Amino acid sequence: MPRPASSRTQVRANDRTAALDAAYRPNAGVPLSAAVEAFRITDAPSLSSGSARALLRRPAVFWEQGCEGASLADLTAAMGITKTSRYAAFGNKEDLFRKVLERYEQGPAAYVARALRQPTAREVAATFLAGSVATSTHPGCLSVQGSLAAGEAGRTARDLLTAWRDRGRAHLRDRFRRAVDDGDLPPDADPELLARYVMTVANGIAVQAAGGAGHDELQQVADVAPRNWPPV
Template sequence: MEGIRRAPVGRPRGFDTEEALERAMVVFWEHGYDGVSLTDLTRAMGITKTSLYAAFGNKEELFRRALERYAEGPASYSSRALEEPTAREVAEAYLTGSVNASTQHGCPAGCLGVQGFLAIGHLGQSARDALNAWRDANRSRLRGRFQRAVDEGDLRSGADPDELAGYLMTMANGIAVQAACGAGRGELQKLVDTAVQHWTLAL
């Protein structure tokens, strides 16, 4: 991840950039990219527009940085799931992690990344590239983990690792949308149980 840009020597910012970025992440997470203005962001971050531009660049760059923070924080379940010993447990941990992240107490419902993709046609190139890279990296990691499962005999030889990765990501996106529409954790976990059961039977 990029290091935080530093203010010119002798001109301290007077605010915590990490805290400001955390607040921006929450605003984007709750309202999406198009749903917030620079005024909304600066008010939530407790800084001026001048400070925002100096520390983070423009709104698009701030969104990209917020997405990185989200990937390393609330969405880090996707990386932890890959450490599970079997493909079935990977799938279950991945989807359960999506439920937990999308229904986390004190946080907006849903997924910041999904919110971003809903507005991708209105994003600049940098933000689009960040979203696409995040999605592609997730799929690549899942695909690699399932290929390992095939190689080790944990999945049948005819299983398609890329299709399995795509299935899980589609389910996780659906979970996030349902959460944003008001579905609770218990309801969504039942969907996970059903999805994992069907996913396993299909193998």
């Protein structure tokens, strides 16, 4: 008997999660082949298994060259597909960048959602910064490296990443407001300032990592930041 539509939708959502887990967390226990097929089903049915595998495993062109610096030729070569297939599956370069950013948000940058679930504001900050260290040192912070500075041709990607960073700060601010309401932060604490402080440290970590700083030394920076946390 065919599954009801709602059941099929849930299966597709579960497949998407499995694809992301396998693509960015190879030790999650999901075979890469399953991730490739799930990715093709949910996002890019026109791609072959090999092309989907290439995109899942090799979005590094944007990390290394930024959106503006990455040429369509480089991106097409990294995916191992023709220009026609790339355009049919992803549209133009900006559309492909949006897709990679979605992968990044749900894969390497999933630490943001994990941090927001921590029970105290201090643990939120510590988890957020530890995640920033891990992601900035491997594979790299896409929100900083993707298009921090760009010309007119890179404006779309720059604006997209600016909005993405602003959403992250807003999530932190809202979480810290709740901490004030719960008594986890003092009544005079400034949630917006705390959110901007955490984001500034995280962005600095990303810049240092791009310059060659290693995980251990950057984790020391992340460990220092919560020591300045407002006392309850």
